[in-house]
Amino acid sequence: MLTLLNLLSAIALLIWGTHIVRSGILRVYGSHLRNVLSRHADNRPLAFVAGIGVTALVQSSNATALLVTSFVSQGLMALTPALAIMLGADVGTALMARVLTLDLSWLSPLLIFLGVVFFLSRKQTRAGQLGRVAIGLGLIILALELIVAAATPITQAQGIKVLFASLTGDLLLDALVGALFALISYSSLAAVLLTATLTGAGLISLPVAIGLVIGANIGSGLLAFLTSSLQTPAGRRVALGSLLYKLIGLLLVIPVLDPLASWLDSFDWRPAELVIGFHLLYNGLRCLLMLPSIGLMARFCNWLLPDRADDSGVARARHLDPTALATPSLALANAVRETLRIGDLIDTMLGHLLEVLRDSQPAQSRELRRLDDDVEALYSAVKLYLAQVPREVLSEQDSRRWAEIIELAVNLKQAGSIIERMLGKVQDQKTAQRHSFSDSGLEELTSLHAHLMANLRLGLSVFLSADTESARQLLREKRRFRARERHLAHAHVGRLHHQVLQSIETSSLHLELIADMKRLNSLFCASAYVVLEAWETGALSAGEVGGE
Incomplete structure (x- = not known):
């Protein structure tokens, strides 16, 4: 029981560190990030790259989704470039998952120490908020180490082995579990890193890990769609299009799951590295393949979520995004x-x-x-x-x-x-x-x-x-x-x-x-x-x- 609590607390620490980084970056550079996203909105490739950069900076594709849906809701950005940015956000998440699996144990105490010094001494300044970001990064790295440490004894528990043994490589079932991981942890990044840890510990096989990773991506799409419920239909279309792209990715992988797992297994990499490598490959190829279709997806989302007629006769706020x-x-x-x-x-x-x-x-x-x-x-x-x-x-x-x-x-x-x-x-x-x-x-x-x-x-x-x-x-x-x-x-x-x-x-x-x-x-x-x-x-x- 204590081991399970240690694992859950490590996951919670990872989520909290991600939240601290995201909120700190947005407080310091929020308006600049808006400018970056809006400036490249007319160019699909640049919008795609902007989505990668902003997501890598704020450590969360959900934060990027909030910005983009806000833009579209306020009429500051069209749906087509917004979908390109969201595809880039998925690639940015995969890149950050790869970076965070490097051996950065020496960096965690340094970031936390310097971050606390700057945050407490200059709390209301930009330097203080950057100190907050450093604390968050340090906590993320520390949480990953704690997850690995907590997951190791779990592999010896017979009940846990039986539980994960029920995941036999059925892609749809594994994707459902992965989506639940992402929803519970409120982060696809946390779900993917946990999957890599479990694979490295020998708790789950590579085909199961592939399904969990794809499901984690779908879970992040569900999170964004649920979060956009307060938005106008225009803003919700962004989250809907992103979710549909992730579901399409699942359908594309179903026929090639076994040969894909065999091909990845042929590499002389550690199991955890294979999971992170697949995540990056999957999101990169999926998003590049889907990029030319964003115009068609925008029209489909407009058809699924048409604008609501406003018969109240009184003007309503357009720009006051509650998110x-x-x-x-x-x-x-x-x-x-x-x-x-x-x-x-x-x-x-x-x-x-x-x-x-x-x-x-x-x-x-x-x-x-x-x-x-x-x-x-x-x-x-x-x-x-x-x-x-x-x-x-x-x-x-x-x-x-x-x-x-x-x-x-x-x-x-x-x-x-x-x-x-x-x-x-x-x-x-x-x-x-x-x-x-x-x-x-x-x-x-x-x-x-x-x-x-x-x-x-x-x-x-x-x-x-x-x-x-x-x-x-x-x-x-x-x-x-x-x-x-x-x-x-x-x-x-x-x-x-x-x-x-x-x-x-x-x-x-x-x-x-x-x-x-x-x-x-x-x-x-x-x-x-x-x-x-x-x-x-x-x-x-x-x-x-x-x-x-």
Whole structure:
């Protein structure tokens, strides 16, 4: 019993080490990995190679699957290159299995020692997170040694021999057991390495090991598909295509299992090395053979999982991937994109408001109110999404970005409410009381409206780029807007002095709209202060460090 517990604890340590490496890499280089994957999306061979590299780095094809399904769900990547990346991820997993079976026992204590030193001394810095990665790598190597040590006495247990003797080389049964190994250990890499250990210990034969390895790959595909259940149909198609490719691989091996096992047995390698070698050969050949068919597989997955029609009438978040919450940098990037989408809705609302100012249009009024409902829905989604981001693991920079996103989302939500109130005022004057603006008054409101829209777009650009020169330009535009607003208010009072009838009838509305636009302008320009404050704080810190 103790021996079995030792084996299970070693497997758990392997899984935990893999998790630490994956989370550490994604926290430090998460956004860079996204850029690597998205940059090569249009080229199938490069997408395939990118999948290999990213998976080798994060030590998990499941982590790569999360990134890719997130891209496809958000419309940032097509299904075809996503399938190419997933094929590359399978090869990356096989490569890492080969690396981790080398004699690296000397490396484990060194990595753990250095990792703990860096992680505890610089926990919130990049060096600290890289120390976390080193700890994870050290634990993986240590866990592999413990698995070998724990599996050795198990080979002497008669019950265990009988249990594994029931696996007689029936490929479908062996594949089912291998898939269960991968599901239980939450890692195909762990399942394959355990299979190699059991084969090396003489507990299972090579044909059985082949079935277990193929099943472990299928198990990882099942994991990815189950994990994608929270995604849109577009994201689930990626996991479905990857799973189907692995099932096809099983069907291809069934007719050649016996000659394949005999051919591998002819090599003068240790049994464990044969298992790892087969895993690499199988995934490499399978993925290269399947690569030309990704277009056909994409069409088949689109047919199996069509898009669901959304009849709710209210906009739904596109970029708030819940699977990215474990990686704060990715979650913040998702929240930024969704907040910019709210900004686009505000831009459209302002455009409809101008049409209503020029001429009462019931259709435009209804559309503007619908857009305000969309703004409310997306604001609530962004707010709840950010509330789930673990604040304690955020770096200082990420914490500042978290606050910036919340602030802009709140400002845009307030802007939507102001625009809807402006619509109500205009409709009351122009529809209920049959009043209309004078030509001069309408021209003034139109010019101020154009300046307001330009400041909105510049404010969103400043929020996205955090460029200090653009932030200063936005503040200059804010001052220009205020000067223009005062000038137009004075001009309106001048028309009242000249007894212009239309100006008298719409005087209150005219001045209220100018005041509302002033409030909107302040909301749109707030991002400039955030960028400049962050820059000045950084410059001050650098100066203090230099002074020391």
